[in-house]
Amino acid sequence: MNHSASPAPSARPAGAEPVLKVRGLVVRYGDRTVLDGIDMTVARGEIRVILGGSGSGKSTALKGILGLTEIARGEVELLGQPMVGLAEAQRLQLMQRVGVLFQNGALFGSLTVGENVALPLREHRKLPQGAVRELVRSKLAMVGLAHAEFLYPAELSGGMRKRAGLARALALDPEVLFCDEPSAGLDPLTSLNLDNLILQLRDRLQMTVVVVTHELASIEGIADSLLMVGGGKVIAEGPVAEVRQRGIAEVDEFFARKARVSTSTDCSAAELFGLVASASSGGA
16 A cells, blocks of 8 residues: 555546535534534535534434435435335445445344345345355455455554455445544554555545545545534535634534544444445345
């Protein structure tokens, strides 16, 4: 993997079509309003980062977009289809066009890495066993894990587990990749390599990427644009450089941090995986 500094994100073509539209998104947990009228538009081929402090609702935004939590009010359109009110069969079909990299990899410990990557292919594609094996090896090679096909998750380092989770997220050749805190728990060099990999895959596969993170290095290294949330509201949205020039106090304070700070109170991505698995296969 390349150990050099993260390359600048590629410029997105002007006027690229939107693949994600969020309008007036409201999410409540009981009497508590977590998101209160969130708007966001993400263009095809863009890397959009959703950021905010602990408890800001950034992971809740991801759950709302993916249809994994009840929306009190608002609209979400993903790849031209409305998520709110979409029939279950149509939602599951739409989700096959989407990949999700969960915070802790969310790999099944009783399965090898190759078997984990094969799961979406076996569930959603009627392919011969040999074709599945070739696709698994191809996806693992993409993330630098060709040697790890027969290893178990417990035998992998934290960074390798993230890359294995990424290989599984790519199994169905998604048009949009969602990543929840991909750098959480990784050392700076491993985090940099993962950021570089996400950039390379975006450009190679022509994907749109939405990343939930609080990591400054990742935000500055991979983001074309950002959405900052706080207090349930949108604090700022737009190209990173442009947003940082607006003199918004919360943005200035966020980027002035000198050390990585862990935000552990946002909703666990492993929890999201349980919801996806139960929705698509009736339980893990």
